[in-house]
Amino acid sequence: MTHQREVILEELKRLRTHPTADELYEIVKKRLPRISLATVYRNLEQLSAAGIIQKLDFVGRQMRYDGDISKHSHIRCVECGSVADVRINPIQGIDQAVIDACGYKVLDYHLDFLGLCPICLLKKHRDN
């Protein structure tokens, strides 16, 4: 475990914001001003391959990373772009329903949401 990897992991675990690689790069740079973006990508890749962090490819074209590896969903606000964790119970009997519907065996699934955060919801109400 190199110092760079340690700092990257530490900062990601501290954040609740699901940062992109370059957002995290900007944060890590405050502690390691000489670090390169490629090192951040390299270590995020390694850490997620090792199961120590999660790579999220649910929102658009840019990867996001999550220091919380527990199984959970995410919701993104369509107004302000904020991303929040959503902890809901696993869906019952989904594997069998999928087999019945298309013949594929389910290994994993992602349930992700689009919506309005409490703040943007309030703004909408006030505007109407």
Added chain:
Amino acid sequence: MTHQREVILEELKRLRTHPTADELYEIVKKRLPRISLATVYRNLEQLSAAGIIQKLDFVGRQMRYDGDISKHSHIRCVECGSVADVRINPIQGIDQAVIDACGYKVLDYHLDFLGLCPICLLKKHRDN
């Protein structure tokens, strides 16, 4: 409605494969050899903004497009990469569960799967 847009739409609707922009470009090129890739991107963007087709950003960093705009899920085979439609019933009471869990109002959700297609499943069994 230009001829290019018509052909792009027609070919996408014909396909059941959820092609990427450049896969569709290769197909459309057979009918319109002078078309450019940017035209394909531009029209896919327009058609999906108009709600005539769907843009799928569920798998990795490359967009895929679907001529079928009915609400349905997808499953991707982790072995061969094939993508299939999955028609399952909407999840009951999910909006309330999400509000309770994080305070966001749900506008839409995506439930997508990773798994093994029947062919790759069979291969696995034979290998063991």
Added chain:
DNA sequence: TCTTAATTAAGAATTTTTCTCAAGTCAAGA
């Protein structure tokens, strides 16, 4: 038919991510 607003092809540019490579680090063994 004439006008104009939209669209095109081609290639340049952008954005995000990965790759290459020479140099640096460090632990184990001679």
Added chain:
DNA sequence: TCTTGACTTGAGAAAAATTCTTAATTAAGA
């Protein structure tokens, strides 16, 4: 202590996907 080898780094080049720019063409309506 010196050498070796495995691993990692920073820097920049390269790759992959998508969007933008431009002058020319086309569609659609008066």
